[in-house]
Amino acid sequence: MSEQQNHTAATRPEAVIAARDLTKRYGKTSVVDAINFDIAKGEVFGLLGPNGAGKTTTILMMLGLTEISAGRVSVLGFDPARQPLQVKRRVGYLPDAVGFYDHLTAVENLAYAAKLMGLGVAERSRRIAAALTCVRLLDVADKRVATFSRGMRQRLGLAEIIVKRAEIAILDEPTSGLDPQATIEFLDLIRELKAEGVTVLLSSHMLDQVQRVCDRVALFRVGKIAMMGSVAELSVQVLGAGFVVEVEADGAGIARRLAAIPGVGNVETLADDRFRMTADRDVRADAARAVVAANGALRRLSVDEPSLEAIYARCFQVPPSGGVRDAA
Amino acid sequence: MRREGSAFQGVGAVFVKELSDNISSVRMLMLELLIVVTAMAALYEAIAALRQNTAEDPFLLLRLFTVSQAPLPSFVAILGFLIPLMAIGLGFDLINSEHNRCTLSRILAQPIYRDALLLGKYLAGLATIAISLTALWLLVIGLGLIFLGVPPGGEEISRSLAFLVIAIFYAGVWLSLAMLLSIVFRSPATAALVALGIWLFLTVLWPMLAPAIAQAIVPPDPRFAVLGLDTPGTAIWTQLLQRFSPNDLFGEAMLAVLSPTTRTLGPVFLDQIRGAVMGAPLPFGQSVMIAWPQTVGLIACTIVLFVAGYVLFQRQEVRA
Known part of the structure; x- marks a missing residue:
């Protein structure tokens, strides 16, 4: 079956x-x-x-x-x-x-x-x-x-x-x-x-x-x-991840804090102050909190929702x- | 498996909508105009001929239906020719037009069975024809009263009413055929052409073909030919074959009902007319008995064609 x-x-x-x-x-x-x-x-x-x-x-x-x-x-x-x-x-x-x-x-x-x-x-x-x-x-x-x-x-x-x-x-x-x-x-x-x-x-x-x-x-x-x-479910299943969230912020240990957010699969460091996360949900609010918790300055936060077209x-x-x- | 609910749910709504569409359509107006003008011309000729012998004929009103004067045929013969045209005109796109308008799936998604749609449309078509024929019938009676000045008797009215009922049954055959073709063919033009082809074949060609086929089955006997008579076997086969045409059945039924002196519709043998008072009219009931097999034949033909259409429609995939 x-x-x-x-x-x-x-x-x-x-x-x-x-x-x-x-x-x-x-x-x-x-x-x-x-x-x-x-x-x-x-x-x-x-x-x-x-x-x-x-x-x-x-x-x-x-x-x-x-x-x-x-x-x-x-x-x-x-x-x-x-x-x-x-x-x-x-x-x-x-x-x-x-x-x-x-x-x-x-x-x-x-x-x-x-x-x-x-x-x-x-x-x-x-x-x-x-x-x-x-x-x-x-x-x-x-x-x-x-x-x-x-x-x-x-x-x-x-x-x-x-x-x-x-x-x-x-x-x-x-x-x-x-x-x-x-x-x-x-x-x-x-x-x-x-x-x-x-x-x-x-x-x-x-x-x-x-x-x-x-x-x-x-x-x-x-x-x-x-x-x-x-x-979102299909996106995780087919594409390996659903939401792609990009964070531009400075502060100590931000990458580590972002990776600890529930639902985040991977955090990629694009530059010293730029990070790209893949997650199975929209984690922008959590990312903002993580930056604030690290006493960092948040300059940009964007999300790419999973595309049915790509799936x-x-x-x-x-x-x-x-x-x-x-x-x- | 028993279906839930009534198969007739929605028939009324379909009937009223279709009847309204039929009556207000330009197509119907043109068909009615054609029939009324042609029939009135035949009637005018009949009235002109009948004025000569008003006092001599006890069934003057009925003569209005049957008397012909060259070059026009009788009123009944014209109706026998034009009623199929009217029925085909109403029925050739009953179902395929719903496909072509993409309304069929939307309508059948309402809580009705396909039976209701088919029956409602058929009954509306038949009612339209019945209304037209009744109007024509009243017109004939009214003109007869005005121009001949002789009031019709009870038997004349009964016989002319029987004519009206049989004419509606006759229309039913052609409407069933047209509806069947509208189910079989998705293109209304194809359905119309096939229906008209069948009509022309049965009305024009078949009366010529039937005697030829009968002669092939039972070759004429030269001894009868010498006496100027038809060979009985050939005549019986000819009549049998001709009765496959609804036009022939209608013509025979009309002869029996509108000509009270008609005693039989088949070949007459001497022993059958022994003791008969030649030219004496039959009672109305006896005339109806003579026309009964033809009338039943028309009804049976209608039912067979309707059922064929019904079965096909039930099995048809509804996508549009």
């Missing part, structure tokens, strides 16, 4: 999504190959990987939109294959290429979805107005969707999830094709969802964006999860080890 299988054998206490040996085959080809993962309540979880890695297929299996070939997945305790309506009542989905009825207005599109959700007239109107306010589309509520930009359509898709009051939001490549400003706004909306307790599953290959919002990520490669964990590049250079590594 692989390390990851050991880890996921018992579902996390508050896991809202739990996949066990989840497999999707087309003929003899496995596009998703016995993957295991848990997503905790309120977490923003990223599915990363190149196109065709199996991210969207995994999402479709979670929603009951495609048959599961083997294994199982539990969404909020429900089986999407047997209880699809229970799952779909609680899960909002924003597909990669989100489509709306162009001849209808934003409100009409949301009203149609709300009717399908089974909401009554009054409740429908109230929720739609609130959702459009939340995604900042209230001023174009009565305009036809045909006139909307891609960013506005994505926000309208998010409004639909808000109307549903989904406990889990599944967002498939939500920022692809958005301009930088629209991307920032969209990522802010994801943070707002998280703040309201919504669990977010985000599939993307925009690594910097994923890093900005995700608590944990799973790296997909040819249908398997190659790695899983927080960015991804390193991870996808090496062949898979067979089992899945879980850094958590």
Whole structure:
């Protein structure tokens, strides 16, 4: 049994999504190959990987939109294959290429979805107005969707999830094709969802964006999860260290004091008054205290956070080890 | 494995939205215009012909549907030709348009089954056609009253209502076919072309091919030819083969329902008409009995095509 299988054998206490040996085959080809993962309540979880890695297929299996070939997945305790309506009542989905009825207005599109959700007239109107306010589309509520930009359509898709009051939001490549400003706004909306307790599953290959919002990520490669964990954890595992902190200060025995900080792996002396530390967390506050304790003068303190891009590049250079590594 | 919840949850919402889309679409407006103009032209010719013998015919209203005057065919024949066009026009992009608009996965991520989407769309299409045909039917009756000045009897109304119901079933066949093709083909243009090809084949080519195939199966007997009669075996095979076309089934059912003197839809043998009062009309119930197999054939055809589409749609991968 692989390390990851050991880890996921018992579902996390508050896991809202739990996949066990989840497999999707087309003929003899496995596009998703016995993957295991848990997503905790309120977490923003990223599915990363190149196109065709199996991210969207995994999402479709979670929603009951495609048959599961083997294994199982539990969404909020429900089986999407047997209880699809229970799952779909609680899960909002924003597909990669989100489509709306162009001849209808934003409100009409949301009203149609709300009717399908089974909401009554009054409740429908109230929720739609609130959702459009939340995604900042209230001023174009009565305009036809045909006139909307891609960013506005994505926000309208998010409004639909808000109307549903989904406990889990599944967002498939939500920022692809958005301009930088629209991307920032969209990522802010994801943070707002998280703040309201919504669990977010985000599939993307925009690594910097994923890093900005995700608590944990799973790296997909040819249908398997190659790695899983927080960015810092993956950084330690893949790059050998997570945070790189540079200190410029004078004082006696600073290098020794910096090395004694918990979490610091290595201290490199670049010059008499310049030090570079690698640590598994952001240790700037501890470094500042160490300089002060040494009666030194702190002139500069900077940190390079671990880059998901670097992790991804390193991870996808090496062949898979067979089992899945879980850094958590 | 039993599914949770009702398969019909959401049918109403889909039905209302699709019906609204259909009725307000330019495409539907054009189709309705085509049918109304053509049908009215046929009706005008029929009224002109019927004015000559108003007092002689007890089923004057029904004649409005069946009388033709060159160069136009009868009202019923025109509908037999145009109803499939209307149904195909409404159904060729029912499902593939959802794929192309990328709305399908979003809609199916709502708490409904695929059944609801398919059924809602189909029923909305059928309701649209039913509304149009009912309007046309009322128009015919109204114009008949105005121009002929003879109020229709109860049996005439019953028979014309039976015509309306059978016409809706006939539309159902073509709508099912168009919907099936919209599931099979992702491109609406391909679905439309294939549907129109099948329609043209069954409407224009098949009536010519069926006798040729029947003659190959049962070669004509020269003795019957000498008497100017069809060989019974060949005639029976011809009719059997022609009934594979919904157009033929509709035509036969219309003949039985709108022509009260029609006693049979197959070849007539002398022993079958012994004792019959020639030209005497049959009661409405008897006419319905004659049209019943054709009507059931249309319904069965609709069900087979709908089920084929249903099975394909259930198995289809939804990515867009």
